[in-house]
Amino acid sequence: MLAEVWGILETVEDPELPIAITDLGLVRTVQVADGRVSVRLVPTWTGCPA
Template sequence: MMSYKEKVIEGTEKYWNMLKEVADPEFPISVVDMGLIRGIEKRNNSLTVTMTFTSTGCGCMDWIENDVRERLLQAEEIESVEIKVTWDPAWTINDMTEEGKNKMKYWGVSS
């Protein structure tokens, strides 16, 4: 599985770092460390974020999408954020960063 740093397209590192500040509402882990962000593309003053969720029944999808959009719109140069949700490939624990996995262990969610 590709680490999130390997997914960073030149010129988007700032936005990945901004999303490290957006926590999953159910766990104190960023959406980046959860492995929910699949990619970020920047065109002019617009960002397209490709993301997934842990399940199709995730009750927090709207909240997470809104939090991602609101955080990225705080960048002065960004005027719009489009979010594309993908289910292929399906999210697995292997999508998490090592930091995310360690936080889950700390909180007793996994071993």
């Protein structure tokens, strides 16, 4: 299931750039436990409104 989650994240583009969030290095960690998925994202800069 972890590989499936990463595959889905690879299709999610940054709202300002046509680049996948995984390619930008925004996805820090992905955890799957007990049927739940936890994704930790890191903004590209400290003032990022996301």
